[in-house]
Amino acid sequence: MPAKKPKFIPLKDRTAYHRFEDVIGCKWSSSIVAAVAQDVKRPGELERFIPGISTKVLNERLRRLVDFGVLIRTEHPALPARVDYDLTEVGIKLSALLEEVRQLNLDHPAASA
Template sequence: MPAKKARFIPLSDRKAYHRFEDVIGCKWSTLVVAAVSQGVTRPGELERYIPGISTKVLNERLRKLVDFQVLSRTEQSGLPARVDYALTDNGTKLAALLEQVRLLNAQHPDPAS
């Protein structure tokens, strides 16, 4: 006998989807993940690599991506202090999914363009 189909998405799932959307649904987050996956690891490099992103938004996105365990943050001692970001295992999986979405989008160009 097939399992009974749920009539709605449970609240716990909705909260998880909303949290995921808050972190990943932002255009800047996807660009940061893509950039880090291409080897751009330092905040200043990321700011130059992603046209239009402000320092404030970049720092907010980096913080959220670290909190969501998509990126790891490593501080290196010395003068000046150095901070590097890297993809976690989950971040690597997410970057692969984002690349698949990018490729799918490239196969179906925007007709308005």
């Protein structure tokens, strides 16, 4: 007998979806993850690499991605101070998923219209 179809999405699942959407659903977060995956690691480089992103939004999104466990922030003791961002294991998986979505969009242009 087939499994019984649920009548609703359980609260635990809804919470997970909303948390994920809050962090990754932002166009800037996706762009930041894609840029870091391409070895763009410093905040100034990210700001130049992602057209249209403001310093304020970049810093807020970087904090959210670190808090979510997608990026790791490394401070280097130097003058001037230097900060780099790298993908975590979760970030590497997410980057691969984002690349699949990007490729799907390229392969099926009618879907993006």
